[in-house]
Amino acid sequence: MSALLSVKGLTALRGECPVVDDVSVTIGAGECVGLIGPNGAGKTTFMRAALGLMPSKGTSTLADLSAAARARSVAWLPQARDIAWPMTVETVVALGRIPHLPRGAKLRPEDRAAVDTALAEMDLTSFAGRLANQLSGGEQARVLIARALAQQTPLLMVDEPIAGLDPAHQIGTMQSFASLAAQGKSVVVSLHDLGLAARHCTRILMLSQGRLVADGAPAEVLTSDLLNKVFGIKVFYENTDQGPVFQPTEITYR
Incomplete structure (x- = not known):
């Protein structure tokens, strides 16, 4: 399996406190990877550090690339969603093609x-x-x-992309990510909807207090014990004819 991202011993600090603590993981082709964890678990920091967008210790294959090479290898979508400039939707989307164009060149048919x-x-x-x-x-x-x-990179890293979307577009977006994985590309998507993660991700990375506490298929990671320990919740989880149905039902830490 070819690696699109490999991090070893990745550690990012806020002052003296590790926000991401000694995380090692490899993302290969054809994966839709759900990055989950409570608020403050280190999901955003992990992605930013892996991309080389903030100081960190350890190694990351993406962080070692030049900015131009990285833009052709991975598309990054942070949490910020506001579009400030009065550009058309088509123009904004076309910005995704810049890494593939010579400087000053116009859009080609492709x-x-x-x-x-x-x-x-x-x-x-x-x-x-x-x-x-x-x-x-x-x-x-x-x-x-x-x-x-539109950037059409081998790897897509997106931070809570479905937050604020209506249910139909949440499902549609996750289906798009799963489709990319089926085509041999990979997606790393942080999200809080564990039900959508269970249905559409091929693999789950679970972070807690900056550490990687579980890595595997959804059924292996979304267990009652782990969800109680990490999130403080009970869940209903059943495989049905329409796929896995996963629903948090109760808080356990109060």
Whole structure:
């Protein structure tokens, strides 16, 4: 299995406190990896450190790349969702093609095709000519996801991309990520909806207090014992004819 990301001993500090503590993991091709953990577990810091966007100890294959090479290897979507400038949706999505273009070059037919595909994937084709900064928060989030998809990199790293989306677009976005994995690309997606993680991810990484406490298939990670220990919850989890159904039901730490 070819590695799209390999980190060893990754540690990131806030002052003297490790926010990510000695994490080692390899992401291969064809994976949809759900990154889960309570608030403050280190999910965002892990992704930023792995990308080389903040100081850290240990090694990361992405952090060692030049900015240009990294932009062709991985598309990064942070939590920030606001689009400040009055650009059309199509123009924002087309920014995802910049890593593949010579400086100052115009979009080629293959670039326009990538933009059109990303717009359709995020249900935005009819929005192409609208100003992105005048859309709702959830619609802007979909525009930025489309921009990342248009980048067409082997690896996509996205931080809570479905936060604020309506249920249909949450499901559709996760289906898009699963489809990328089926095509041989990989996605690392942090999310709090454990039900969507159970249904659409091929692998789950669970962080707690900055440490990687579980790594495996959803059924191996989303166990009653781990969920009680890490999240302080009880859950209903059953495999059905329509796929796994997973629903947190009760808080256990009060």
